[in-house]
Amino acid sequence: MASHGKESTWLILNGKSAQQPEVREAVETLRHQGHDLGVRVTWEGGDGVRLVDAAVEAGAKRVIAGGGDGSINEVVRGLMQHPEARRPALGILPLGSANDFANGLGLPLAARPALELALTGEVRRVDAGLLDDEAFINVASGGFGAEITTSTPVGLKRLLGGGAYSLMGMLKAWNYQPFEGHIRWPEGEARVPLFMLAIGNGSQAGGGQRLAPSARIDDGLFELLFVRHFQSLGELKRIIDELENLPQDGEFVRYLRVPWVEFDSDGAFPLNLDGEPRRYHHFRASLAREAIPLVVPSKCPLLDENAGAMPDA
Structure with a gap:
């Protein structure tokens, strides 16, 4: 799938997805149009950042992250290492198991329409999150959810969906302890x-949580959600109800x-950064405003309706 010469768009494709027939067909169809x-394939961690460097040096106008949330994160980290004026627009070809960011954006999930949108869609400047100085684009989630995601194959959604009784049983079996800590934000x-x-x-x-x-992703604000520790089945059921009623505050949420x-x-607090596991004793999360030029669908639920589109990239 390698292509040579000076391509205006680079598809940085996760190696696990490189042999998918629908991806190959989408690339060939859109080239014929x-x-x-150009297509570049990652082999190991860090390749996404290195390939972004190469794309920037080659003068690419767009880079497309082909993979899951971790692949998108790596491309974003690569883009953030370059001066804002030199960053190509970021398109997304969702090829992961969860595709949380792509689903949030309302992107098509089939290869051909997703790749076509990544090549032709409008570009909007969006914020990038910074955890200390490590970039992320979607969500940093920590505590029990991060523990499940990294230590067992079952996700938080399925676990909560399996009922409060089974969750309480697992917590007791694991001798679950809450994560003690101090949270600060501008007003409290x-x-x-x-x-x-x-x-x-x-x-x-x-x-999908x-x-x-x-x-x-363009309003200069994080949504901060935190859930207090609970001690009984009744309190856990209350938490699940309160999570259903977001964004309202509750007793525990x-x-x-x-x-x-x-x-x-x-x-050591477990935290997933766009799905990539980390542990921290201290962190500060902040936003780099309008840092990433992102290709978005025409009606994108993550965009502030009052903002305008950039000139075509």
Whole structure:
């Protein structure tokens, strides 16, 4: 699938997806339609960043991240290492198992329409999240949700869907302890035993959990969701009800809109950054305003309706 010469668009394709027939057919069809599309395939971690560097040096106008949320994250991190004026527009070809960011944006999930939109869609400047100085585009989610995602094959959505009784049984079997820590944001602070934390630039994580239903990726604000620790089945059922009623605050669930948040943890706090697992004792999450030129669908639920489109990239 390699292509040579000076292509105006580079598809940076996760190696796991490179042999999918529908991806190959989509590339060939769109090339036949006259699109100037080069394909580069990643082999190991870090390749996405290196290929973004190569695309920028080659003068590419767009780069398309072909893969899941982790692949998009790596391309975003690569883009953020270049001066704003040199960043190509970012398109997305969703090829992951969850595709949380693509679903939040309302992108088509089939290969050909997704690739066509990535090549031709309008470009809007959107915010990038920064956790300390590591970039992310969608959601940083931590606490129990991150523990499940990284340590077992079952996602938070399926676990909660399986009922409160089974979740309580698992917590007891694991000798679950809440994550003690101190949260600060511009208008307040809280010392809490945390069950779950989400910092949303985008709206969903964990394979479809809408943790930040009011999120916009161009408004300069995070949606901050945190869930306090509970001690009984009744309290857990209350939490599940409160999560269903987001963005309202509840007794156990708080939902805030903030430009930054800091967290000091008493222990190593598990956090997924666009699905990639990390651990932190302290972090500060902030936003780089309008940092990424992103290709979006015409009616994108993650965009502020009052903002305008960029000139075509």
